[in-house]
Amino acid sequence: MEKYDKSGDKSYxxxxxxxxxxLNRKSDKATRIYISPKQKRDETYLKLVNLAKxxxxxxxxxxxxxxKSLSGKDNTMVIGExxxxxxxxxxxxxxxxxxxxxxxxxxxxxxxxxxxxIDGVYIIKPAADIFDPKCVRGSMGSIFSIEFKYFSSFNxxxxxAGNDRDFYPFMLQTNNSLKDxxxxxxxxxxxxxxxxxxxxxxxLKVGTPLKIPxxxxxxxxxxxxxxxxALYHFLAK
Amino acid sequence: MEKYDKSGDKSYxxxxxxxxxxLNRKSDKATRIYISPKQKRDETYLKLVNLAKxxxxxxxxxxxxxxKSLSGKDNTMVIGExxxxxxxxxxxxxxxxxxxxxxxxxxxxxxxxxxxxIDGVYIIKPAADIFDPKCVRGSMGSIFSIEFKYFSSFNxxxxxAGNDRDFYPFMLQTNNSLKDxxxxxxxxxxxxxxxxxxxxxxxLKVGTPLKIPxxxxxxxxxxxxxxxxALYHFLAK
Numbered sequence: 001m002e003k004y005d006k007s008g009d010k011s012y013x014x015x016x017x018x019x020x021x022x023l024n025r026k027s028d029k030a031t032r033i034y035i036s037p038k039q040k041r042d043e044t045y046l047k048l049v050n051l052a053k054x055x056x057x058x059x060x061x062x063x064x065x066x067x068k069s070l071s072g073k074d075n076t077m078v079i080g081e082x083x084x085x086x087x088x089x090x091x092x093x094x095x096x097x098x099x100x101x102x103x104x105x106x107x108x109x110x111x112x113x114x115x116x117x118i119d120g121v122y123i124i125k126p127a128a129d130i131f132d133p134k135c136v137r138g139s140m141g142s143i144f145s146i147e148f149k150y151f152s153s154f155n156x157x158x159x160x161a162g163n164d165r166d167f168y169p170f171m172l173q174t175n176n177s178l179k180d181x182x183x184x185x186x187x188x189x190x191x192x193x194x195x196x197x198x199x200x201x202x203x204l205k206v207g208t209p210l211k212i213p214x215x216x217x218x219x220x221x222x223x224x225x226x227x228x229x230a231l232y233h234f235l236a237k
Numbered sequence: 238m239e240k241y242d243k244s245g246d247k248s249y250x251x252x253x254x255x256x257x258x259x260l261n262r263k264s265d266k267a268t269r270i271y272i273s274p275k276q277k278r279d280e281t282y283l284k285l286v287n288l289a290k291x292x293x294x295x296x297x298x299x300x301x302x303x304x305k306s307l308s309g310k311d312n313t314m315v316i317g318e319x320x321x322x323x324x325x326x327x328x329x330x331x332x333x334x335x336x337x338x339x340x341x342x343x344x345x346x347x348x349x350x351x352x353x354x355i356d357g358v359y360i361i362k363p364a365a366d367i368f369d370p371k372c373v374r375g376s377m378g379s380i381f382s383i384e385f386k387y388f389s390s391f392n393x394x395x396x397x398a399g400n401d402r403d404f405y406p407f408m409l410q411t412n413n414s415l416k417d418x419x420x421x422x423x424x425x426x427x428x429x430x431x432x433x434x435x436x437x438x439x440x441l442k443v444g445t446p447l448k449i450p451x452x453x454x455x456x457x458x459x460x461x462x463x464x465x466x467a468l469y470h471f472l473a474k
Contacts, residue, residue: 104341108459115451115458179473213473214352221352222345225465228458232466236416236450 002066004133009084011131013141014071016044019080020051021141027055032081035061039077048078070133084131087147089160092119093187093235095227096157099194103128107138108224114142116231119187121148122157154191154206165189167207170226171199174209178233181210190230195223239303241370248368249316250378251308253281256317257288258378264292269318272298276314285315307370321368324384326397329356330424330472332464333394336431340365344375345461351379353468356424358385359394391428391443402426404444407467408436409457411446415470418447427467432460 004012010031013022022030033052039045052059067076095118100106106128113121127150129135136143151157168181169191191206193199198220203209212221212229220226241249247268250259259267270289276282289296304313332355337343343365350358364387366372373380388394405418406428428443430436435457440446449458449466457463 108462112458112462117452177473212469215354221349221465222461224459225345225349225462228462228466229469232449232469236414 002069004070006129006132010081011084011136012070012133013080013082013144014073014076014133014137016048016078018137018141019048019078021144022080022082023048023051023055023057025141025144026082026085027057029082029085030055030057030080031083033057033059034063034066034079034081035059036067036077037062037064086149087120089122089149090120090147091187093117094119094161094165094189095121095231096124096154096189096191097121097127098124098154098191098199099197100127100192100223102195102223103130103132103135104138105195105222105224106130107135107140107143109227110135110139110142110146110148112224112228112231114146116235118231118235119147121146122161123148123150124154124157125150125152161189167191168230169193169199169203169206169209170212170230171203171209172211172220173201173204174211176208176210177213178210178230179213181233184234188234190227190234192223192227192230239300239306241307243366243369246321247318248321248373249307249318249370250381251310251313251316251370251374253285253315255374255378256285256315258381259317259319260285260288260292260294262378262381263319263322264294266319266322267292267294267317268320270294270296271300271303271316271318272296273304273314274299274301323386324357326359326386327357327384328424330354331356331398331402331426332358332468333361333391333426333428334358334364335361335391335428335436336434337364337429337460339432339460340367340369340372341375342432342459342461343367344372344377344380346464347372347376347379347383347385349461349465349468351383353472355468355472356384358383359398360385360387361391361394362387362389398426404428405467406430406436406440406443406446407449407463408440408446409448410438410441411448413445413447414450415447415467416450418470421471425471427464427471429460429464429467 013019095113166185166188212226250256332350403422403425449463
């Protein structure tokens, strides 16, 4: 029985739209396309089969079990299997996530990062698994377009990214408001902590700490909402 | 076996923190507090029991089954049962959600709305169930502090809210950018459509339609992320 294995080297794009994203954006990592026997042999089917063939990706049409074991959803008709991959360090604008624990958040953050044109998302371990099929789905396919990479520590990230950029850690232990950043110099790195614990005080000395101004009724925003607000402030024109 | 019933009149705050929120903010709606036999008889326990007693809310300590049937999570030790409620129309700043279908989004939107001090969240049916325990949990308790109400149509909302306010429908069918709103007049209403379909063209004539500027790699932001960005733009100081 095929199951997603966190420590393995394969993951899965569940659904037709996601599988098209995989084939169009990361076909060099695609290893196999599963099509359910229940999938109608319609135009979408032909388009998918032709696309997969043109990229030399094998198509499996007689494995009904994999749909139950991987998706559970009755309406998943197509699964794209791919080899896990990581991107490279680049010189553009970055999001750094320190120990994110929720894979739903991780997927949505990839989606927002793509929406606002961030160049790289770098993740400090321990962290949620970006390749979990739920995260791949939550990213709406942006996992196949945006550059990302895991690091063992923030220092390891820093070593590769270099100091020649502006750093903005988002944390509650400061009074600097995001609203006061009027001019943005590139490249920059926006840093966010774990959903429950945030960033520790050591980040107060990393560049310019910032807070998203809000009333005090709740402790803080959901992580992906905080990241989206920061992306909007720094990148929307 | 106690189960959450969408059409019933009861719902549940799952967990100790949420139950404290219920007792502190909406004790008139609390009907019963369940404490697991596994809960340690510690300081938190005493605080909870005393708070419930001071509000005359019955405490049930011998119903282990309800924890399995309602929560499923092994670490839930406290459940607050409450009677479903709705708020009133008010004259402040509003969020209107037209046909939101995802209860996770709904919870997070309540949380962000509380964070930025929105006065009311009004929901146009058909819509996700705000009282689903998953939504109550996702709101981090802000469901007990923020005013909200369901309406059968946008016109019904309009009839109660009145026209003496600025309306901003968020939709992709416009070129007006949120970034161009430099001065905010209150009260205002920010309107958002369904996760998959957005707002239909009829909303182009409701006040000033706005778009969150973004690159075109993905279709649009996740609903709760879009709402948070709008709240930040309109309300953060």
